[in-house]
Amino acid sequence: xxxxxxxxxxxxxxxxxxxxxxxxxxxxxxxxxxxxxxxxxxxxxxxxxxxxxxxxxxxxxxxxxxxxxxxxxxxxxxxxxxxxxxxxxxxxxxxxxxxxxxxxxxxxxxxxxxxxxxxxxxxxxxxxxxxxxxxxxxxxxxxxxxxxxxxxxxxxxxxxxxxxxxxxxxxxxxxxxxxxxxxxxxxxxxxxxxxxxxxxxxxxxxxxxxxxxxxxxxxxxxxxxxxxxxxxxxxxxxxxxxxxxxxxxxxxxxxxxxxxxxxxxxxxxxxxxxxxxxxxxxxxxxxxxxxxxxxxxxxxxxxxxxxxxxxxxxxxxxxxxxxxxxxxxxxxxxxxxxxxxxxxxxxxxxxxxxxxxxxxxxxxxxxxxxxxxxxxxxxxxxxxxxxxxxxxxxxxxxxx
Numbered sequence: 050x051x052x053x054x055x056x057x058x059x060x061x062x063x064x065x066x067x068x069x070x071x072x073x074x075x076x077x078x079x080x081x082x083x084x085x086x087x088x089x090x091x092x093x094x095x096x097x098x099x100x101x102x103x104x105x106x107x108x109x110x111x112x113x114x115x116x117x118x119x120x121x122x123x124x125x126x127x128x129x130x131x132x133x134x135x136x137x138x139x140x141x142x143x144x145x146x147x148x149x150x151x152x153x154x155x156x157x158x159x160x161x162x163x164x165x166x167x168x169x170x171x172x173x174x175x176x177x178x179x180x181x182x183x184x185x186x187x188x189x190x191x192x193x194x195x196x197x198x199x200x201x202x203x204x205x206x207x208x209x210x211x212x213x214x215x216x217x218x219x220x221x222x223x224x225x226x227x228x229x230x231x232x233x234x235x236x237x238x239x240x241x242x243x244x245x246x247x248x249x250x251x252x253x254x255x256x257x258x259x260x261x262x263x264x265x266x267x268x269x270x271x272x273x274x275x276x277x278x279x280x281x282x283x284x285x286x287x288x289x290x291x292x293x294x295x296x297x298x299x300x301x302x303x304x305x306x307x308x309x310x311x312x313x314x315x316x317x318x319x320x321x322x323x324x325x326x327x328x329x330x331x332x333x334x335x336x337x338x339x340x341x342x343x344x345x346x347x348x349x350x351x352x353x354x355x356x357x358x359x360x361x362x363x364x365x366x367x368x369x370x371x372x373x374x375x376x377x378x379x380x381x382x383x384x385x386x387x388x389x390x391x392x393x394x395x396x397x398x399x400x401x402x403x404x405x406x407x408x409x410x411x412x413x414x415x416x417x418x419x420x421x422x423x424x425x426x427x428x429x430x431x432x433x434x435x436x437x438x439x440x441x442x443x444x445x446x447x448x449x
Contacts, residue, residue, distance in 0.1 A: 051190075053182065059085040064191050064235035066269070069180050072187035081187045083109055083177055087240065096135055096150030098172075099244065103156050105172040106243045110227075111189070113179040117289055117434040118213065119222065123176075123192055123229065128268025129199050130176060130192070134223035143210055143221045154225050157197045158208040168261050171197065173248065174227060175235070193229035193269055194257065200266045202226060230256040231269045276410050283400045283420035284366045290425035291367045292436050297424060297443070298365050298398045304449040305362035311447045312360035312396035313339040315424055318431045324353075338386070355391045359383045363399035365421040372421075374402040384414050392417065398424065 052068040059070055059082055073080020081092040090097040090109050100106035110132050112121040119133035135150035136143055144151045160171045173194055180190035198207045207226040212219055238252035249261065256267040285291040301308040310328050317323045322344040329338045339358035346352035359382070363373035375397050383393045392415035395401070401418050409416045419427070433439045 056080060056082065056085070056185065060088075061237065062086065063237055064175065064194075064240070066191060066193050066233050069182060069188055069190045071182055072185035072189075074184055076186035078187075080185075082185070082189055083111065087175065089244070094135070094148050094150075096148045096153060098149075098153060100172075100246070104170045104246075105153070106246065106248075107240075108153055108157075108172050108174045109177060110174055110195070111177045111179075115179070115287070117429055118215075120430055120434075122430075123178075125269075125271040128193075128229040128231075128270055130195055130227040130229055132176075132225050132227060134225065136220065136222045139215055139218035139220045141220065143223070151223050154197075154208060154223050158204075158225070161197045161207075162204040168264060171261075173243065173257065176227075176229065194232045194235055194254065195227040195229050196257070196260050196266070197225065197227055198266070199226050199228045200268070228266045229269045230254065230260065231267045232256050233269075277403065277406045278401075278418075278420070279403075280366070280400060283422050285422045285425050289434075289436075290422060290429070293425040293428055293433075293439050294365050294398060294421045295367050296436050296439050297428075298362070298367075298421075300440075300443045300447070301362045301398075301449060302364075307447065307449045308362035308398075309339060309358075309360045311443070312419075313341070313358055314446075315396055315419060315427055316341075316358060316394050318427050319419075325358075343392075355388075356394055357383065357386045357391065358394040358396065359386075361395065361397040361399065363397055365398045366400060367421075372399040374400045375405060376402045377405045377408060380405040380409060380416065383416065384409075387415065391415070394419065396424070397421065 052065060054062050054068055054070045056071045056073050070082040070086055072082050078092055083097060084090055084092040087099065087109060089099040095111050097109035097111065098105045114121060119137060121132050123130045134154055135146045135148050144155065157171050161168060176192040176195050177189040178192050180188050182188045209224050210221045211224050212221055232254040236252055242250045242252055259265050259267060285294050313325045313328060317325060323341060324344065325339055325341040327340045342353040342355050344351055345354055361375050361379060363375065364370060366372040383395055387393050394417045396419040398421045400420055428439055433442055
């Protein structure tokens, strides 16, 4: 069970990773929990800062996890957290925002990469995500203490200005990469020190102290307790994801043999190192295989891992309908095609049956599964974040 901290206890509570902090029962803005947990942070917006000038006591980054145009994302397997800035509408320069969030990002990352005194005066970032409870419509979940940058990323990669367009108007926003540090609990003692402008005290977390002193990251890495995803984990969890998946399924349901090229594109969208070499001829069962390579080495000294891809355009778990799941038979067919030093990719608009999932994982077959929910999330992450945009993509590039 997730730990839930009642609203009445917020002022004295530590910040505990993945604990939920309740808002007031009435759901009013005044009862929003972050401002009570971290006085001086404010109760609105994605960026909430405490302190004046360039040196802030702390910065709160709040995400709903529901912004289809700017999908903030935490990878719990690595501790990497991607967060988008606050210039989200046309007509403004990159740093011309009401809350000044992009200026905060620019300052933090410039201090991270400073030649003379790197990391000095970089404020701690506290990450919160929307988490509605039955007793609090504005409740939040604490996701961790973060610092700018990520192990192995260069100064040209961790803070990037990306272009977007809305109604034919172009504008820029930041995509910032942070590391969630291995700090299970942030104590009230350190929060009090931060509020007093003293970030480097004995109460400061060890992972934070090490990062400030040496630049060494200690990410909070959480290996999954299971590698077999449930039906719920493979099913679209929002109306938008379900609608996008339905759009894909409807487009290909009468000609599932055409789904293979789209499935190959979906896998390519997950990683720039994926190379599709061939879409093979269609087979009787309505699927077509793709063959490709995954780049492991450097561009001028490449090493490749080859893969076979199988696509299954089956009825998805949407609109209350029972899906056609991918079972042992289909997965066994893909396994039989994998040779030494190869891996397999199975892309489906539906679900992978539990028995098939278990057999693959227990026997340690190198198979990657992309289910219906994955398809919708990959499309959204690549800018196809409305049903209309997906429909245009399908009609223009994947005619049936």
